[in-house]
Every structure is written in C-alpha cells, then in structure tokens.
Amino acid sequence: LAKTTQPISMDSYEGQEVNITCSHNNIATNDYITWYQQFPSQGPRFIIQGYKTKVTNEVASLFIPADRKSSTLSLPRVSLSDTAVYYCLVGDWDNQGGKLIFGQGTELSVKP
Amino acid sequence: DAGVTQSPTHLIKTRGQQVTLRCSPKSGHDTVSWYQQALGQGPQFIFQYYEEEERQRGNFPDRFSGHQFPNYSSELNVNALLLGDSALYLCASRGLDRNSYEQYFGPGTRLTVT
Structure with a gap:
C-alpha cells in the first residue's frame, strides 16, 4: 500500500484559498487518491477522489500531476467551519474493498 | 434517509470487561467496516463485514471480533479490555455501487477503559 506524507498542521484565514499537498511516491498504477475531512468527535467525511489530472466538485478541487507522486487538495475561500483534519488516502479500492488506510492527517485551523 | 448510526454514544468500562x-x-x-481511532491519530482499520462474513482484517488481536446480521447491521465485540482500548470506535458503510x-x-x- 502506498504511504502518504502530508503536513501535520496548517493555518489559514477566512476567505483564503487553502492548498494541502500530499506526497505518495510509491503510488501504484491501480491506486486512486481520496481525501476525507474529519471534525472533532465525528466520523470522517468523504470529500473528493481522483486518479489523474484535475477533479472538481462543489466542495473542493483535487490536482494530480502526470507522475501521480503527489496530489493537492484545494479548498476555495475557506470559512471557520472548514477547521478540521484532512486525510489523504491512496489505494486500489477495487482490491482493498472497504479497507481505508489513514495516516496522521493535516490539521487545518482557519482563523477569523 | 438515515445515515450510519452507532450505539451507544459513550461507554465506560473497567479493565478486563467485555x-x-x-x-x-x-x-x-x-x-460494514470498523475502525479504531486513538486520540490524535487517524482511524485504524479493524475489520470489514460483507454477506455476514469477515472479509478483511487489520492488525488487531483476536480479542476484537464482530458479527453482521441479515439486515446488514453489525456488532463489534472486544473481550478482556485493556486501558489501551480506550478510543473512538467508528463504523463505516459502503453501498452496492x-x-x-x-x-x-x-x-x-x-x-473509555478505566
């Protein structure tokens, strides 16, 4: 399973764009990149998933370069409610099924 | 449409209990998959149930066992509780797609194990 590395913490201010980069140097051909968000005392929540290039939904964008060795989660115009831990996961979900491997995550703190 | 529900919300047990x-x-x-999340850590995969059988298992001892019922609900059982079992236990479900x-x-x- 590909190991991921992401910053332990990040600070931002309301209204700014936040980019969280995740490194996954040994990503395999069949691996997808998925991001989850977790608020204190709650279960993680799926944000976005991608395989290559760019994926965008109503919450975030995910940028994946051609070599796929890293990915960047972009949160546009963050608010205080975006303060949470963000996890980058890499895996072959077809073969792993429900087994998600979480790392330490990035604790994002949004200040007024 | 109800999301994933878990019970109880909080629980306090004594070391050695079940x-x-x-x-x-x-x-x-x-x-259904179960995860254990210690304070300040990411969730750790315990096991997954599908069609009432354990399909995958993480690196957890046999003290951790589970069950899935015909209505897809699930139970996680932990025997001989240790202080280190204190954590947030998360359940996750995946759809038919x-x-x-x-x-x-x-x-x-x-x-919380005391």
Whole structure:
C-alpha cells in the first residue's frame, strides 16, 4: 500500500484559498487518491477522489500531476467551519474493498 | 434517509470487561467496516463485514471480533479490555455501487477503559 506524507498542521484565514499537498511516491498504477475531512468527535467525511489530472466538485478541487507522486487538495475561500483534519488516502479500492488506510492527517485551523 | 448510526454514544468500562458496540449502515449499504481511532491519530482499520462474513482484517488481536446480521447491521465485540482500548470506535458503510469508493462513517462510540 502506498504511504502518504502530508503536513501535520496548517493555518489559514477566512476567505483564503487553502492548498494541502500530499506526497505518495510509491503510488501504484491501480491506486486512486481520496481525501476525507474529519471534525472533532465525528466520523470522517468523504470529500473528493481522483486518479489523474484535475477533479472538481462543489466542495473542493483535487490536482494530480502526470507522475501521480503527489496530489493537492484545494479548498476555495475557506470559512471557520472548514477547521478540521484532512486525510489523504491512496489505494486500489477495487482490491482493498472497504479497507481505508489513514495516516496522521493535516490539521487545518482557519482563523477569523 | 438515515445515515450510519452507532450505539451507544459513550461507554465506560473497567479493565478486563467485555463490550459490544453496534452499527446500522446507511440505507441500501451492505458492507460494514470498523475502525479504531486513538486520540490524535487517524482511524485504524479493524475489520470489514460483507454477506455476514469477515472479509478483511487489520492488525488487531483476536480479542476484537464482530458479527453482521441479515439486515446488514453489525456488532463489534472486544473481550478482556485493556486501558489501551480506550478510543473512538467508528463504523463505516459502503453501498452496492462498486464503482463508488465513498464510505460513510457514523459518529462513533467513545469507549473509555478505566
């Protein structure tokens, strides 16, 4: 399973764009990149998933370069409610099924 | 449409006791996974149930066992509790659409072992 590395913490201010980069140097051909968000005392929540290039939904964008060795989660115009831990996961979900491997995550703190 | 529900919300047990945690998956979901999350750490995969059988297992001792019922709900049992078992226990469900990798997590059960 590909190991991921992401910053332990990040600070931002309301209204700014936040980019969280995740490194996954040994990503395999069949691996997808998925991001989850977790608020204190709650279960993680799926944000976005991608395989290559760019994926965008109503919450975030995910940028994946051609070599796929890293990915960047972009949160546009963050608010205080975006303060949470963000996890980058890499895996072959077809073969792993429900087994998600979480790392330490990035604790994002949004200040007024 | 109810999401994933877990019970109880909080639980306090004594070392050596046994505990059972319960999970009802999101409507229409047939696969349930359990995770343990220690304070300040990411969730750790315990095991997954599908069609009432354990399909995958993480690096957890046999003291951790589970069950899935015909209605897809699931239980997590932990025997001979240790202080280190204190954690947030999360249940996640996955739907019938195997092209979707999104999993839905419940709010968790906070277990404290004293």
